[in-house]
Amino acid sequence: MTTRRQNVLSVAVFLLVLLGILLLSPKNRERVQNGFLSLMSPFLKKGSEWDRSVGKLRHQLKTLQQLEVENDALQVENDKLKALNQALQGIEAENLRLKAAFGYKDQTPFSLVPARIIGRSESNWWSSVKIDRGTADGVQKDMSALTPDGLVGKVIAASDHISTILLISDENCGVAAMLRNPSGQLQHGIIRVVRGDRLSNMQQPRMTMSFLPKHLKVAPGWKIFTSGLGRVFPENVIVGEVVEIKPRELETEVSIQPAVNLAALTDVFIVTGLKGAAEK
Amino acid sequence: MIYYLSLAVAMFLAVITQHFTGQVPWLGGHVYLLPVVFFFAAAALPLPSVFVFAVLAGLMWDSITVHADESGKFEAAFGWSIALYGALGAVMNGLRAQYLRGRWELHCLLTGLLTATIVLIEFLVITFRREPFAFDWPHDVWQRIGGSGLAAALIAIPAFSVFTWLGRRLGVIKFDTMRPD
Numbered sequence: 417m418t419t420r421r422q423n424v425l426s427v428a429v430f431l432l433v434l435l436g437i438l439l440l441s442p443k444n445r446e447r448v449q450n451g452f453l454s455l456m457s458p459f460l461k462k463g464s465e466w467d468r469s470v471g472k473l474r475h476q477l478k479t480l481q482q483l484e485v486e487n488d489a490l491q492v493e494n495d496k497l498k499a500l501n502q503a504l505q506g507i508e509a510e511n512l513r514l515k516a517a518f519g520y521k522d523q524t525p526f527s528l529v530p531a532r533i534i535g536r537s538e539s540n541w542w543s544s545v546k547i548d549r550g551t552a553d554g555v556q557k558d559m560s561a562l563t564p565d566g567l568v569g570k571v572i573a574a575s576d577h578i579s580t581i582l583l584i585s586d587e588n589c590g591v592a593a594m595l596r597n598p599s600g601q602l603q604h605g606i607i608r609v610v611r612g613d614r615l616s617n618m619q620q621p622r623m624t625m626s627f628l629p630k631h632l633k634v635a636p637g638w639k640i641f642t643s644g645l646g647r648v649f650p651e652n653v654i655v656g657e658v659v660e661i662k663p664r665e666l667e668t669e670v671s672i673q674p675a676v677n678l679a680a681l682t683d684v685f686i687v688t689g690l691k692g693a694a695e696k
Numbered sequence: 697m698i699y700y701l702s703l704a705v706a707m708f709l710a711v712i713t714q715h716f717t718g719q720v721p722w723l724g725g726h727v728y729l730l731p732v733v734f735f736f737a738a739a740a741l742p743l744p745s746v747f748v749f750a751v752l753a754g755l756m757w758d759s760i761t762v763h764a765d766e767s768g769k770f771e772a773a774f775g776w777s778i779a780l781y782g783a784l785g786a787v788m789n790g791l792r793a794q795y796l797r798g799r800w801e802l803h804c805l806l807t808g809l810l811t812a813t814i815v816l817i818e819f820l821v822i823t824f825r826r827e828p829f830a831f832d833w834p835h836d837v838w839q840r841i842g843g844s845g846l847a848a849a850l851i852a853i854p855a856f857s858v859f860t861w862l863g864r865r866l867g868v869i870k871f872d873t874m875r876p877d
Contacts, residue, residue: 419742426744430782433751437775445774452759459712467716535715540726540815540840541822542761546715572763582763587826588771614826615836 450575453546456535457578460546464534526650528685529553531561534578543586543612543621544569547684550577554688558648561684566654566675567591567642568684579686583678584655585612585621592646593625593655595632596639606632607643610655610672621679623656623672630668634661640672650687699868700745703859704752707733711756724836725843728811730757732851734781735807736859738788739795740869746785754778771825780817784810798871800856807856808849815844 440448531553535546549555551574561568561581569583582589590609596602606628613622628634638658644651660671710729717727730753737749754777762774788806795803819837863869 423743426747429744430747430750434775434778434782437751437755437778438773440774448755448774449759449762452756455708456712456760459709460715463712463716535712536718538711538714538726539728539761539818540719540844541818580760580763587822588763614822615834 446573449573453550453573453575453578453580456546457548457550457575460534460578461548464532464548525690526685526687527689529555529688531555531579531684531686533682533684537583541614543583543678544572545581545583545681547579547581547686548577549686550575550579552576555579555686556688560649560653560687562653562687563676563681563684565677566656567649568676568678568681570648571686581684583612583621584610584674585623585678587612587614590646591649591655592643593640594643595625595628595634595658596641597635598637598639607645610640621674623674624669625658625672626667626669628668628670630663630666632668634658634668634670636660638670650690699863699866700741702862703733703737703749706859707749707753707756711760719840720843720847723843723847724839725815725841725845725847727847727851728815728844729851731781731811731814732807732848732855733859734785735788735803735810735852736856738785739792739800739803739856740860740863742792743786743789746789747782750782750785751778753781757781772821776821780814784813796870796872800860804849804852804856807852808845808847811848812841812845815841 529549531547531549533545534548537543537545547555547561555571555574557571557574559571561570567584569581569586569589571579572582573580584591590611592607593610594602594607608625608627610623610625613624615622625640636658640655640658642649642651642653642655654675656672656674658670659673662669662671707730710733714727714729717729719726734749734753738746741749754775757777758772758774762770762772762776788803788810791803791806794800819841860869864871
Protein backbone atom coordinates (compact mmCIF):
# COMPACT_ATOMS: atom_id res chain seq x y z
CA MET A 417 0.00 0.00 0.00
CA THR A 418 1.40 3.42 -0.87
CA THR A 419 2.01 6.04 1.78
CA ARG A 420 -0.64 8.26 0.22
CA ARG A 421 -3.24 5.49 0.53
CA GLN A 422 -2.19 4.83 4.13
CA ASN A 423 -2.59 8.51 4.93
CA VAL A 424 -6.04 8.73 3.35
CA LEU A 425 -7.11 5.62 5.22
CA SER A 426 -5.74 6.97 8.52
CA VAL A 427 -7.65 10.25 8.04
CA ALA A 428 -10.84 8.27 7.46
CA VAL A 429 -10.31 6.10 10.55
CA PHE A 430 -9.43 9.19 12.60
CA LEU A 431 -12.64 10.94 11.56
CA LEU A 432 -14.69 7.85 12.42
CA VAL A 433 -13.10 7.56 15.88
CA LEU A 434 -13.63 11.31 16.42
CA LEU A 435 -17.28 11.00 15.47
CA GLY A 436 -17.70 8.05 17.82
CA ILE A 437 -16.24 10.03 20.73
CA LEU A 438 -18.25 13.17 19.92
CA LEU A 439 -21.42 11.11 19.98
CA LEU A 440 -20.71 9.49 23.36
CA SER A 441 -23.69 9.56 25.70
CA PRO A 442 -23.34 11.80 28.79
CA LYS A 443 -23.09 8.70 30.98
CA ASN A 444 -20.25 7.19 28.95
CA ARG A 445 -18.55 10.57 28.74
CA GLU A 446 -18.64 10.81 32.53
CA ARG A 447 -17.32 7.26 32.76
CA VAL A 448 -14.33 8.16 30.55
CA GLN A 449 -13.65 11.32 32.57
CA ASN A 450 -13.89 9.54 35.93
CA GLY A 451 -11.73 6.68 34.63
CA PHE A 452 -9.02 9.15 33.65
CA LEU A 453 -9.32 10.95 37.01
CA SER A 454 -8.89 7.61 38.81
CA LEU A 455 -5.85 6.84 36.66
CA MET A 456 -4.29 10.18 37.59
CA SER A 457 -5.15 9.87 41.28
CA PRO A 458 -2.03 8.05 42.63
CA PHE A 459 0.30 10.19 40.50
CA LEU A 460 -1.33 13.43 41.63
CA LYS A 461 -1.17 12.37 45.29
CA LYS A 462 2.52 11.47 45.03
CA GLY A 463 3.22 14.61 42.98
CA SER A 464 1.44 16.74 45.55
CA GLU A 465 3.66 15.31 48.33
CA TRP A 466 6.79 16.12 46.30
CA ASP A 467 5.41 19.56 45.48
CA ARG A 468 4.94 20.30 49.18
CA SER A 469 8.47 19.08 50.01
CA VAL A 470 9.99 21.19 47.22
CA GLY A 471 7.90 24.17 48.33
CA LYS A 472 9.18 23.84 51.90
CA LEU A 473 12.77 23.52 50.68
CA ARG A 474 12.39 26.56 48.39
CA HIS A 475 10.94 28.53 51.27
CA GLN A 476 13.96 27.66 53.40
CA LEU A 477 16.54 28.63 50.77
CA LYS A 478 17.23 32.35 50.90
CA THR A 479 20.00 34.68 49.74
CA LEU A 480 22.27 36.42 52.27
CA GLN A 481 20.63 39.77 51.50
CA GLN A 482 17.18 38.32 52.14
CA LEU A 483 18.41 36.82 55.40
CA GLU A 484 19.85 40.17 56.51
CA VAL A 485 16.58 41.99 55.80
CA GLU A 486 14.64 39.21 57.47
CA ASN A 487 16.95 39.32 60.51
CA ASP A 488 16.42 43.07 60.96
CA ALA A 489 12.67 42.66 60.68
CA LEU A 490 12.72 39.77 63.11
CA GLN A 491 14.64 41.76 65.71
CA VAL A 492 12.02 44.53 65.61
CA GLU A 493 9.29 41.92 65.68
CA ASN A 494 10.96 40.19 68.62
CA ASP A 495 10.95 43.37 70.72
CA LYS A 496 7.29 43.92 69.94
CA LEU A 497 6.42 40.35 70.76
CA LYS A 498 8.24 40.46 74.08
CA ALA A 499 6.01 43.35 75.10
CA LEU A 500 2.91 41.64 73.86
CA ASN A 501 3.79 38.30 75.35
CA GLN A 502 2.96 39.29 78.89
CA ALA A 503 -0.45 40.61 77.97
CA LEU A 504 -1.32 37.65 75.80
CA GLN A 505 -0.37 34.82 78.10
CA GLY A 506 -3.82 34.64 79.64
CA ILE A 507 -5.62 35.05 76.32
CA GLU A 508 -3.48 32.38 74.68
CA ALA A 509 -4.47 29.77 77.21
CA GLU A 510 -8.12 30.63 76.69
CA ASN A 511 -7.71 30.60 72.91
CA LEU A 512 -6.13 27.16 72.93
CA ARG A 513 -8.90 25.83 75.09
CA LEU A 514 -11.57 27.29 72.80
CA LYS A 515 -9.83 26.00 69.68
CA ALA A 516 -9.80 22.50 71.09
CA ALA A 517 -13.40 22.76 72.20
CA PHE A 518 -14.81 24.31 69.08
CA GLY A 519 -12.74 23.01 66.17
CA TYR A 520 -14.26 24.22 62.95
CA LYS A 521 -15.51 20.80 62.05
CA ASP A 522 -17.40 20.49 65.30
CA GLN A 523 -18.57 24.07 65.34
CA THR A 524 -20.18 24.11 61.92
CA PRO A 525 -23.73 22.83 61.39
CA PHE A 526 -22.56 20.95 58.26
CA SER A 527 -21.30 17.40 57.91
CA LEU A 528 -17.85 17.87 56.46
CA VAL A 529 -15.27 15.72 54.75
CA PRO A 530 -11.75 17.17 55.02
CA ALA A 531 -9.74 17.06 51.80
CA ARG A 532 -6.29 18.03 50.63
CA ILE A 533 -5.54 19.90 47.39
CA ILE A 534 -3.43 17.62 45.21
CA GLY A 535 -3.52 19.46 41.90
CA ARG A 536 -4.08 23.01 40.73
CA SER A 537 -5.57 24.55 37.66
CA GLU A 538 -3.89 23.03 34.61
CA SER A 539 -4.94 25.53 31.96
CA ASN A 540 -5.29 29.25 31.30
CA TRP A 541 -9.06 29.53 31.15
CA TRP A 542 -10.49 27.21 33.82
CA SER A 543 -10.03 27.70 37.58
CA SER A 544 -10.23 24.36 39.31
CA VAL A 545 -8.36 22.20 41.81
CA LYS A 546 -8.15 18.46 42.41
CA ILE A 547 -8.72 17.02 45.90
CA ASP A 548 -7.77 13.65 47.36
CA ARG A 549 -11.35 12.61 48.18
CA GLY A 550 -13.92 10.99 45.94
CA THR A 551 -17.16 9.05 45.91
CA ALA A 552 -15.61 6.41 48.20
CA ASP A 553 -15.38 9.13 50.88
CA GLY A 554 -18.93 10.36 50.32
CA VAL A 555 -18.06 13.21 47.95
CA GLN A 556 -20.59 13.72 45.15
CA LYS A 557 -20.96 16.05 42.19
CA ASP A 558 -22.44 19.49 43.06
CA MET A 559 -21.40 19.38 46.72
CA SER A 560 -19.88 22.62 47.94
CA ALA A 561 -16.35 23.15 49.21
CA LEU A 562 -15.37 25.60 51.92
CA THR A 563 -12.72 26.46 54.49
CA PRO A 564 -13.10 28.18 57.88
CA ASP A 565 -12.45 31.45 55.97
CA GLY A 566 -15.33 31.04 53.52
CA LEU A 567 -16.63 29.49 50.31
CA VAL A 568 -14.20 27.82 47.88
CA GLY A 569 -16.30 26.29 45.12
CA LYS A 570 -18.26 23.21 44.13
CA VAL A 571 -17.48 19.66 43.07
CA ILE A 572 -17.91 19.26 39.31
CA ALA A 573 -16.49 15.74 38.88
CA ALA A 574 -15.97 12.93 41.35
CA SER A 575 -14.32 9.56 40.80
CA ASP A 576 -13.58 6.97 43.51
CA HIS A 577 -10.65 8.69 45.22
CA ILE A 578 -10.25 12.05 43.51
CA SER A 579 -12.56 14.96 42.68
CA THR A 580 -12.42 18.24 40.80
CA ILE A 581 -13.58 21.48 42.42
CA LEU A 582 -14.58 24.44 40.29
CA LEU A 583 -13.46 27.54 42.19
CA ILE A 584 -15.85 30.43 42.89
CA SER A 585 -13.53 32.67 40.86
CA ASP A 586 -14.39 30.73 37.67
CA GLU A 587 -16.92 32.33 35.35
CA ASN A 588 -18.94 29.12 35.27
CA CYS A 589 -19.40 29.00 39.05
CA GLY A 590 -22.35 31.24 39.87
CA VAL A 591 -23.26 31.66 43.54
CA ALA A 592 -26.65 33.02 44.64
CA ALA A 593 -25.62 35.50 47.30
CA MET A 594 -26.82 38.34 49.51
CA LEU A 595 -25.27 41.48 50.93
CA ARG A 596 -24.64 42.43 54.52
CA ASN A 597 -23.48 45.86 55.63
CA PRO A 598 -20.58 46.24 58.10
CA SER A 599 -22.97 46.30 61.08
CA GLY A 600 -24.16 42.85 60.04
CA GLN A 601 -27.55 43.99 58.72
CA LEU A 602 -28.87 41.87 55.86
CA GLN A 603 -30.14 43.64 52.72
CA HIS A 604 -33.45 41.81 52.46
CA GLY A 605 -34.80 41.03 49.03
CA ILE A 606 -31.49 41.53 47.29
CA ILE A 607 -30.19 38.22 46.09
CA ARG A 608 -27.91 38.26 43.08
CA VAL A 609 -25.47 35.92 41.44
CA VAL A 610 -21.79 36.33 42.21
CA ARG A 611 -19.73 35.22 39.26
CA GLY A 612 -16.02 34.94 38.49
CA ASP A 613 -14.43 36.91 35.71
CA ARG A 614 -13.46 35.20 32.43
CA LEU A 615 -9.84 36.15 33.00
CA SER A 616 -9.89 35.32 36.67
CA ASN A 617 -7.36 32.82 37.98
CA MET A 618 -6.11 31.54 41.32
CA GLN A 619 -3.41 34.21 41.60
CA GLN A 620 -5.73 37.08 40.67
CA PRO A 621 -9.26 36.00 41.49
CA ARG A 622 -11.85 38.45 40.22
CA MET A 623 -15.56 38.21 40.97
CA THR A 624 -18.52 40.49 40.38
CA MET A 625 -22.10 40.88 41.57
CA SER A 626 -24.25 42.63 38.96
CA PHE A 627 -27.75 44.11 38.65
CA LEU A 628 -27.84 45.66 42.13
CA PRO A 629 -30.47 48.41 42.54
CA LYS A 630 -29.13 51.85 41.64
CA HIS A 631 -30.42 53.32 44.92
CA LEU A 632 -28.56 50.80 47.10
CA LYS A 633 -25.86 52.59 49.10
CA VAL A 634 -23.36 49.77 48.94
CA ALA A 635 -19.78 50.54 49.97
CA PRO A 636 -16.43 48.75 50.06
CA GLY A 637 -16.22 46.48 53.08
CA TRP A 638 -19.73 45.06 52.77
CA LYS A 639 -19.76 41.29 53.09
CA ILE A 640 -21.28 38.82 50.65
CA PHE A 641 -22.89 35.64 51.99
CA THR A 642 -24.47 32.68 50.22
CA SER A 643 -28.25 32.79 50.13
CA GLY A 644 -28.75 29.04 49.86
CA LEU A 645 -31.27 29.61 47.06
CA GLY A 646 -29.23 27.92 44.34
CA ARG A 647 -29.50 24.67 46.35
CA VAL A 648 -25.83 23.90 45.72
CA PHE A 649 -24.22 26.09 48.36
CA PRO A 650 -25.40 26.11 51.99
CA GLU A 651 -26.84 29.30 53.42
CA ASN A 652 -24.86 32.01 55.24
CA VAL A 653 -21.35 31.06 54.21
CA ILE A 654 -19.15 34.06 53.55
CA VAL A 655 -18.17 34.44 49.89
CA GLY A 656 -16.16 37.64 50.01
CA GLU A 657 -16.07 41.37 50.50
CA VAL A 658 -16.98 44.28 48.26
CA VAL A 659 -13.82 46.07 47.14
CA GLU A 660 -15.03 48.31 44.32
CA ILE A 661 -18.31 49.88 43.23
CA LYS A 662 -18.98 50.30 39.52
CA PRO A 663 -22.09 52.44 38.92
CA ARG A 664 -23.78 51.67 35.59
CA GLU A 665 -26.57 53.52 33.80
CA LEU A 666 -29.40 51.39 35.20
CA GLU A 667 -27.77 49.30 37.88
CA THR A 668 -24.78 48.98 40.16
CA GLU A 669 -22.07 46.37 39.86
CA VAL A 670 -19.61 45.51 42.60
CA SER A 671 -16.22 43.80 42.44
CA ILE A 672 -15.63 41.20 45.12
CA GLN A 673 -12.50 39.93 46.78
CA PRO A 674 -12.96 36.27 47.81
CA ALA A 675 -12.83 35.65 51.55
CA VAL A 676 -10.55 32.66 50.96
CA ASN A 677 -7.03 33.14 49.64
CA LEU A 678 -7.41 30.83 46.64
CA ALA A 679 -3.74 31.08 45.66
CA ALA A 680 -2.63 29.65 49.01
CA LEU A 681 -5.32 27.00 49.29
CA THR A 682 -4.00 23.70 50.68
CA ASP A 683 -6.96 22.05 52.40
CA VAL A 684 -10.74 22.29 52.07
CA PHE A 685 -13.87 20.79 53.58
CA ILE A 686 -16.57 19.25 51.42
CA VAL A 687 -20.11 19.76 52.69
CA THR A 688 -21.81 16.38 52.46
CA GLY A 689 -24.98 17.46 54.27
CA LEU A 690 -26.32 18.92 57.47
CA LYS A 691 -25.53 17.42 60.86
CA GLY A 692 -28.43 15.38 62.12
CA ALA A 693 -30.08 15.36 58.68
CA ALA A 694 -29.56 11.60 58.42
CA GLU A 695 -31.32 10.94 61.75
CA LYS A 696 -34.25 13.13 60.69
CA MET B 697 6.48 -0.16 20.01
CA ILE B 698 8.43 0.68 23.19
CA TYR B 699 9.11 4.14 21.77
CA TYR B 700 5.46 4.76 20.99
CA LEU B 701 4.51 3.62 24.48
CA SER B 702 7.18 5.89 25.97
CA LEU B 703 5.69 8.87 24.14
CA ALA B 704 2.18 7.97 25.37
CA VAL B 705 3.49 7.71 28.95
CA ALA B 706 5.33 11.03 28.50
CA MET B 707 2.03 12.61 27.42
CA PHE B 708 0.29 11.26 30.51
CA LEU B 709 3.09 12.51 32.80
CA ALA B 710 2.94 15.89 31.04
CA VAL B 711 -0.74 16.20 32.00
CA ILE B 712 0.08 15.30 35.62
CA THR B 713 2.98 17.77 35.75
CA GLN B 714 0.78 20.56 34.37
CA HIS B 715 -1.22 20.37 37.61
CA PHE B 716 1.84 21.56 39.54
CA THR B 717 3.44 24.05 37.17
CA GLY B 718 0.45 26.42 37.21
CA GLN B 719 0.67 29.94 35.89
CA VAL B 720 4.18 31.40 35.70
CA PRO B 721 3.78 35.02 36.94
CA TRP B 722 6.56 36.59 34.82
CA LEU B 723 5.40 34.67 31.75
CA GLY B 724 1.73 35.47 32.18
CA GLY B 725 0.52 32.06 31.03
CA HIS B 726 0.32 28.44 32.09
CA VAL B 727 3.01 26.01 31.02
CA TYR B 728 1.45 23.56 28.55
CA LEU B 729 3.54 20.38 28.42
CA LEU B 730 1.09 18.02 26.73
CA PRO B 731 1.22 19.89 23.38
CA VAL B 732 5.04 19.82 23.45
CA VAL B 733 5.14 16.02 23.61
CA PHE B 734 2.33 15.73 21.08
CA PHE B 735 3.95 18.08 18.56
CA PHE B 736 7.20 16.17 18.84
CA ALA B 737 5.31 12.99 17.91
CA ALA B 738 3.69 14.92 15.06
CA ALA B 739 7.08 16.09 13.78
CA ALA B 740 8.86 12.76 14.03
CA LEU B 741 6.33 10.03 13.30
CA PRO B 742 4.24 9.07 10.26
CA LEU B 743 0.76 10.62 9.85
CA PRO B 744 -1.27 7.55 11.03
CA SER B 745 0.65 7.57 14.35
CA VAL B 746 0.04 11.32 14.68
CA PHE B 747 -3.71 10.68 14.59
CA VAL B 748 -3.41 7.98 17.27
CA PHE B 749 -1.56 10.46 19.51
CA ALA B 750 -4.12 13.17 18.68
CA VAL B 751 -6.89 10.89 19.98
CA LEU B 752 -4.88 10.21 23.15
CA ALA B 753 -3.97 13.85 23.77
CA GLY B 754 -7.50 15.10 23.05
CA LEU B 755 -9.09 12.48 25.32
CA MET B 756 -6.72 13.30 28.18
CA TRP B 757 -7.24 17.05 27.81
CA ASP B 758 -11.02 16.92 27.52
CA SER B 759 -11.23 14.53 30.48
CA ILE B 760 -9.86 17.24 32.76
CA THR B 761 -11.20 20.41 31.16
CA VAL B 762 -14.60 19.77 29.59
CA HIS B 763 -17.32 20.00 32.22
CA ALA B 764 -20.96 20.94 32.35
CA ASP B 765 -21.94 24.48 33.38
CA GLU B 766 -24.68 25.38 35.92
CA SER B 767 -27.44 24.56 33.45
CA GLY B 768 -25.94 21.13 32.83
CA LYS B 769 -24.81 21.98 29.31
CA PHE B 770 -21.27 21.18 28.23
CA GLU B 771 -19.16 24.16 27.28
CA ALA B 772 -17.57 22.26 24.42
CA ALA B 773 -18.30 18.86 22.96
CA PHE B 774 -16.31 16.11 24.62
CA GLY B 775 -13.71 15.18 22.01
CA TRP B 776 -13.37 18.57 20.35
CA SER B 777 -9.72 18.73 21.39
CA ILE B 778 -9.09 15.55 19.39
CA ALA B 779 -10.10 17.41 16.23
CA LEU B 780 -7.93 20.36 17.23
CA TYR B 781 -4.87 18.23 17.98
CA GLY B 782 -5.45 16.19 14.81
CA ALA B 783 -5.58 19.28 12.59
CA LEU B 784 -2.57 21.02 14.19
CA GLY B 785 -0.63 17.75 14.30
CA ALA B 786 -1.16 17.34 10.56
CA VAL B 787 0.31 20.83 10.05
CA MET B 788 3.41 19.89 12.05
CA ASN B 789 3.65 16.58 10.18
CA GLY B 790 4.03 18.55 6.96
CA LEU B 791 7.57 19.42 8.14
CA ARG B 792 8.50 15.83 8.90
CA ALA B 793 10.83 15.58 5.90
CA GLN B 794 12.94 18.37 7.33
CA TYR B 795 12.98 16.69 10.74
CA LEU B 796 14.24 13.50 9.12
CA ARG B 797 17.14 15.50 7.68
CA GLY B 798 18.17 16.22 11.28
CA ARG B 799 16.91 19.81 11.33
CA TRP B 800 14.28 20.60 13.93
CA GLU B 801 14.84 24.25 14.94
CA LEU B 802 11.77 25.31 12.99
CA HIS B 803 9.73 22.57 14.68
CA CYS B 804 10.49 24.00 18.13
CA LEU B 805 9.32 27.42 16.98
CA LEU B 806 6.24 25.90 15.42
CA THR B 807 5.52 24.02 18.67
CA GLY B 808 5.33 27.40 20.43
CA LEU B 809 3.16 28.86 17.70
CA LEU B 810 0.77 25.90 17.59
CA THR B 811 0.54 25.74 21.40
CA ALA B 812 -0.40 29.43 21.40
CA THR B 813 -2.98 28.55 18.72
CA ILE B 814 -4.48 25.90 21.02
CA VAL B 815 -4.74 28.42 23.89
CA LEU B 816 -6.25 31.01 21.52
CA ILE B 817 -8.83 28.55 20.16
CA GLU B 818 -9.73 27.47 23.72
CA PHE B 819 -10.38 31.12 24.56
CA LEU B 820 -12.44 31.60 21.41
CA VAL B 821 -14.54 28.54 22.26
CA ILE B 822 -15.32 29.67 25.82
CA THR B 823 -15.93 33.25 24.64
CA PHE B 824 -18.43 32.12 22.00
CA ARG B 825 -20.07 29.76 24.44
CA ARG B 826 -20.29 32.01 27.48
CA GLU B 827 -21.06 35.32 25.82
CA PRO B 828 -20.80 38.21 25.49
CA PHE B 829 -18.29 37.85 22.69
CA ALA B 830 -15.79 40.65 23.17
CA PHE B 831 -13.64 41.94 20.33
CA ASP B 832 -11.44 44.14 22.47
CA TRP B 833 -9.46 41.57 24.35
CA PRO B 834 -7.42 42.91 27.24
CA HIS B 835 -3.65 42.67 27.33
CA ASP B 836 -3.99 39.82 29.83
CA VAL B 837 -5.49 37.50 27.19
CA TRP B 838 -2.64 38.04 24.73
CA GLN B 839 -0.09 37.68 27.50
CA ARG B 840 -1.49 34.29 28.47
CA ILE B 841 -1.63 33.11 24.84
CA GLY B 842 1.87 34.38 24.05
CA GLY B 843 3.32 33.30 27.40
CA SER B 844 2.10 29.73 27.01
CA GLY B 845 3.42 29.64 23.43
CA LEU B 846 6.82 30.98 24.45
CA ALA B 847 7.10 28.49 27.32
CA ALA B 848 6.23 25.63 24.95
CA ALA B 849 8.84 26.76 22.38
CA LEU B 850 11.54 26.94 25.06
CA ILE B 851 10.63 23.57 26.61
CA ALA B 852 10.51 22.03 23.12
CA ILE B 853 14.28 22.42 22.72
CA PRO B 854 15.34 20.02 25.52
CA ALA B 855 12.23 17.85 25.04
CA PHE B 856 12.88 17.35 21.30
CA SER B 857 16.56 16.57 22.05
CA VAL B 858 15.66 13.87 24.59
CA PHE B 859 12.91 12.28 22.47
CA THR B 860 15.09 12.37 19.35
CA TRP B 861 17.98 10.77 21.23
CA LEU B 862 15.68 8.04 22.58
CA GLY B 863 14.13 7.46 19.16
CA ARG B 864 17.53 7.07 17.52
CA ARG B 865 18.75 4.76 20.31
CA LEU B 866 15.71 2.54 19.81
CA GLY B 867 16.11 2.68 16.03
CA VAL B 868 12.68 4.24 15.43
CA ILE B 869 14.02 7.55 14.14
CA LYS B 870 16.57 7.32 11.36
CA PHE B 871 18.00 10.59 10.10
CA ASP B 872 18.65 10.77 6.38
CA THR B 873 21.19 13.58 6.22
CA MET B 874 21.97 12.81 2.57
CA ARG B 875 18.41 13.62 1.51
CA PRO B 876 18.40 16.70 -0.76
CA ASP B 877 16.55 19.86 0.35
